[in-house]
Amino acid sequence: xxxxxxxxxxxxxxxxxxxxxxxxxxxxxxxxxxxxxxxxxxxxxxxxxxxxxxxxxxxxxxxxxxxxxxxxxxxxxxxxxxxxxxxxxxxxxxxxxxxxxxxxxxxxxxxxxxxxxxxxxxxxxxxxxxxxxxxxxxxxxxxxxxxxxxxxxxxxxxxxxxxxxxxxxxxxxxxxxxxxxxxxxxxxxxxxxxxxxxxxxxxxxxxxxxxxxxxxxxxxxxxxxxxxxxxxxxxxxxxxxxxxxxxxxxxxxxxxxxxxxxxxxxxxxxxxxxxxxxxxxxxxxxxxxxxxxxxxxxxxxxxxxxxxxxxxxxxxxxxxxxxxxxxxxxxxxxxxxxxxxxxxxxx
Amino acid sequence: xxxxxxxxxxxxxxxxxxxxxxxxxxxxxxxxxxxxxxxxxxxxxxxxxxxxxxxxxxxxxxxxxxxxxxxxxxxxxxxxxxxxxxxxxxxxxxxxxxxxxxxxxxxxxxxxxxxxxxxxxxxxxxxxxxxxxxxxxxxxxxxxxxxxxxxxxxxxxxxxxxxxxxxxxxxxxxxxxxxxxxxxxxxxxxxxxxxxxxxxxxxxxxxxxxxxxxxxxxxxxxxxxxxxxxxxxxxxxxxxxxxxxxxxxxxxxxxxxxxxxxxxxxxxxxxxxxxxxxxxxxxxxxxxxxxx
Numbered sequence: 346x347x348x349x350x351x352x353x354x355x356x357x358x359x360x361x362x363x364x365x366x367x368x369x370x371x372x373x374x375x376x377x378x379x380x381x382x383x384x385x386x387x388x389x390x391x392x393x394x395x396x397x398x399x400x401x402x403x404x405x406x407x408x409x410x411x412x413x414x415x416x417x418x419x420x421x422x423x424x425x426x427x428x429x430x431x432x433x434x435x436x437x438x439x440x441x442x443x444x445x446x447x448x449x450x451x452x453x454x455x456x457x458x459x460x461x462x463x464x465x466x467x468x469x470x471x472x473x474x475x476x477x478x479x480x481x482x483x484x485x486x487x488x489x490x491x492x493x494x495x496x497x498x499x500x501x502x503x504x505x506x507x508x509x510x511x512x513x514x515x516x517x518x519x520x521x522x523x524x525x526x527x528x529x530x531x532x533x534x535x536x537x538x539x540x541x542x543x544x545x546x547x548x549x550x551x552x553x554x555x556x557x558x559x560x561x562x563x564x565x566x567x568x569x570x571x572x573x574x575x576x577x578x579x580x581x582x583x584x585x586x587x588x589x590x591x592x593x594x595x596x597x598x599x600x601x602x603x604x605x606x607x608x609x610x611x612x613x614x615x616x617x618x619x620x621x622x623x624x625x626x627x628x629x630x631x632x633x634x635x636x637x638x639x640x641x642x643x644x645x646x647x648x649x650x651x652x653x654x655x656x657x658x659x660x661x662x663x664x665x666x667x668x669x670x671x672x673x674x675x676x677x678x679x680x681x682x683x684x685x686x687x688x689x690x691x692x
Numbered sequence: 693x694x695x696x697x698x699x700x701x702x703x704x705x706x707x708x709x710x711x712x713x714x715x716x717x718x719x720x721x722x723x724x725x726x727x728x729x730x731x732x733x734x735x736x737x738x739x740x741x742x743x744x745x746x747x748x749x750x751x752x753x754x755x756x757x758x759x760x761x762x763x764x765x766x767x768x769x770x771x772x773x774x775x776x777x778x779x780x781x782x783x784x785x786x787x788x789x790x791x792x793x794x795x796x797x798x799x800x801x802x803x804x805x806x807x808x809x810x811x812x813x814x815x816x817x818x819x820x821x822x823x824x825x826x827x828x829x830x831x832x833x834x835x836x837x838x839x840x841x842x843x844x845x846x847x848x849x850x851x852x853x854x855x856x857x858x859x860x861x862x863x864x865x866x867x868x869x870x871x872x873x874x875x876x877x878x879x880x881x882x883x884x885x886x887x888x889x890x891x892x893x894x895x896x897x898x899x900x901x902x903x904x905x906x907x908x909x910x911x912x913x914x915x916x917x918x919x920x921x922x923x924x925x926x927x928x929x930x931x932x933x934x935x936x937x938x939x940x941x942x943x944x945x946x947x948x949x950x951x952x953x954x955x956x957x958x959x960x961x962x963x964x965x966x967x968x969x970x971x972x973x974x975x976x977x978x979x980x981x982x983x984x
Contacts, residue, residue, distance in 0.1 A: 463968060463969055468972070470787075474920075474964070474968075478962070482961060482965075605791060605794075606794070606795070609788070609791050650806055652805070654802065656805065659795075660794075660797065661799055663792065667781065667789075
């Protein structure tokens, strides 16, 4: 049972981690993140980087959808903008790695603001469809603006270089991608303790009430779009350095659905939800591969069935979570924590 | 400009527009009754096509029997989905239900790929091949039949909404659920009915679409075009579905022919954005008045 957590100062009350148990677990997590690249093999490091990239993008989408209540099905398109920005700057301008990543975020944010403009008039599901429209138009731009995007063939990206070191392997990229993602998640967690973040939440709960309370709706909705696509852009930039080639088909519409699904499975409107959701939705299809390998002696056709089974499991996960655990993985974590807080008493 | 060619393209556009209207009607039916956007509609189309394919090839049924069976299969599917998935979600936020239907679509695609693998297939021919000429203009027989069938079904729906008890109950539920309840309308049954009729319609539309373009696990993309139609027309407007369907059908045909196939989606989605900026609830949709 958790005792003696009375807070005596405002600083203690505002802390991100309020109990010593939380701090201890966070320390364990950080230690694991630092040690992981020395323990894991290439394949798992590759997955770890992929999870980190997806976590960054899912966190961004959660700012927009979970905290501001604006449903977006365009996250993949914003990631693509980031990836193309990195590819363009790396190939044709030759600016350094970290600057390219930053530029990817900023360009995406700009595009996000443009896409967000209809959000003042268009609401709810109509807005979700408008973001689909935006991603279709962006896809068209990627295939037809050949001088910048290389058309259908796409662009190859040179490996990232930082302080004279070439970051080509997942092992090297891990040390860049994971810290950036951690910083972005930390930023998002802090965002909701500021005026801006609180304004987002107010808009989600009731936008007219928020306006009456003195929150300029257009400004904050656009800000939310900008932030969310900044996250997507940075994630897309890291993606470009990770896979080293960007084509219009790198970020299909299904990716946008993937991120919305990840945010919903993780838990709308929670930071830990976007982290858990993105990790879960990225790793489950990979784990299915092991299941299929394991079943291969019994069902000889198991290998061919992998891709359809992944599609089914993806859909079934969304359905099952929505029906049985609508608040997602975050709620499960909360329940587990409550169990330990109150132990030996029962809730 | 060659006017005969233009007329032919326009007629083809009208044909696919009628199919889009039919699919959009399925969207609108579900949205009006239950306030759910069913993004799985494209996949239910696919289900209808594959059911027909299975009935004819695997079970060796005659076409005239397989068509109603495939449509009934769609209705059954709608009934099961409404009872097991949609009803428990009553009162949840609209995003959740939307994502539920996305998940459903994903399951359907995966199941189809698992059973029939990913190869595109042609549906067994049940319409004949002889081309149809309107004046001098050539129209593919399948598209002409698709247009006539869609028009008939839509007309039937309009009559049912106006005169049939069930249709009136559906309109009453759409207007005001509580009032409908207090008039003795069995609202849950109306929900079931709407899903059954809508999914049956979608399965029937799938038969027509499959007969024209063949069936494959990716044919659910047609649902995306139908989605554009309902958004432009207004989610809860039958008239909007008709006008929007014809409009998008024509625009897709013109853009596809005169600009090139890759311009189809961009043109329709640009129109979508323009329409939303001018009328946020679609051309004929009910404007929701928000109060504190």
